[in-house]
Amino acid sequence: MKRTFSHYSTKTEEQRCKYVGTLVKENEDKHMSEIASNGSRTEPEKASEQHLFDSVGSVITVGDTTIPFTKLHMWPLVVLVENVLSHEECNQLIRLSGERLKRSKISSERVVNQMRTSSGMFFEESENDVIGTLEKRFSKIMNIPVEHAEGLQILNYTPGQEYKAHHDFFLPTSKAASNNRISTMVVYLNDVEEGGETYFPEIDITVTPKKGSAVYFEYFYNDEELNKKTLHGGAPVVRGEKWVATQWMRRKRVR
Numbered sequence: 234m235k236r237t238f239s240h241y242s243t244k245t246e247e248q249r250c251k252y253v254g255t256l257v258k259e260n261e262d263k264h265m266s267e268i269a270s271n272g273s274r275t276e277p278e279k280a281s282e283q284h285l286f287d288s289v290g291s292v293i294t295v296g297d298t299t300i301p302f303t304k305l306h307m308w309p310l311v312v313l314v315e316n317v318l319s320h321e322e323c324n325q326l327i328r329l330s331g332e333r334l335k336r337s338k339i340s341s342e343r344v345v346n347q348m349r350t351s352s353g354m355f356f357e358e359s360e361n362d363v364i365g366t367l368e369k370r371f372s373k374i375m376n377i378p379v380e381h382a383e384g385l386q387i388l389n390y391t392p393g394q395e396y397k398a399h400h401d402f403f404l405p406t407s408k409a410a411s412n413n414r415i416s417t418m419v420v421y422l423n424d425v426e427e428g429g430e431t432y433f434p435e436i437d438i439t440v441t442p443k444k445g446s447a448v449y450f451e452y453f454y455n456d457e458e459l460n461k462k463t464l465h466g467g468a469p470v471v472r473g474e475k476w477v478a479t480q481w482m483r484r485k486r487v488r
């Protein structure tokens with residue numbers, strides 16, 4: 234029996250756009266929880282409707298760009314996405330964030346975080362044309378309206394720096410959980426000489442950074458156990474440095 238893994242798989246592009254549009258127009262929280270309550274792991278046919286990412290086939294077309302992807306894991310869905318950014322776009326993001334990162338490094342207010350030893354910064358939402366264009370592309374790939382996108386985060390790791398295993402969603406006790414994160418795309422802005430892999434210890438997946446490629450995963454399942462399996466971290470960089478851009482999507486719009 235052919236199994237499809239997309240909520241939109243039987244819909245035409247027009248229907249799909251209409252459907253995604255309702256995420257913005259309607260009470261999104263209700264809408265998303267409706268999707269989430271469609272099934273559970275024990276009911277695979279229904280659970281298959283849970284995916285946010287349109288994972289039918291092996292490419293996504295954004296404008297005239299073809300973006301190949303490979304499913305690494307199904308429940309929870311983890312996808313390797315290639316050619317998300319050109320090398321020039323990667324360099325541009327590093328350049329744009331570089332100055333501000335330098336400032337944050339010397340700031341006296343900098344709090345040393347044991348979980349994440351890298352340096353980071355956030356771009357403002359649609360801060361400039363470059364960021365605006367990339368946010369729209371990420372939103373197409375992640376299949377969620379750009380209004381649900383947080384400002385893009387840039388992280389820079391030098392040898393020895395890492396991001397210990399964590400979840401990207403907020404705990405129910407946190408204030409932010411009322412509009413929680415539902416999916417993540419970590420885009421690699423450079424090739425790392427050694428180390429710096431993104432690892433998912435619960436599902437035994439390791440992704441090696443490749444300039445312009447990305448790892449996507451989602452955790453809006455109705456089943457908390459599945460969400461928790463998206464535990465992930467950035468392994469210590471051994472040689473060279475590592476730059477990533479992280480895009481998080483929220484259940485409800487943030488802009």
Ligand SMILES: O=C(O)CCC(=O)C(=O)O
Nearest residue numbers: 419430431466467477479
């Ligand atoms: O650097 C990585 O590989 C992971 C980054 C990450 O987990 C995050 O930005 O939330």
Ligand SMILES: [Fe+2]
Nearest residue numbers: 399400401465
């Ligand atoms: Fe993360």
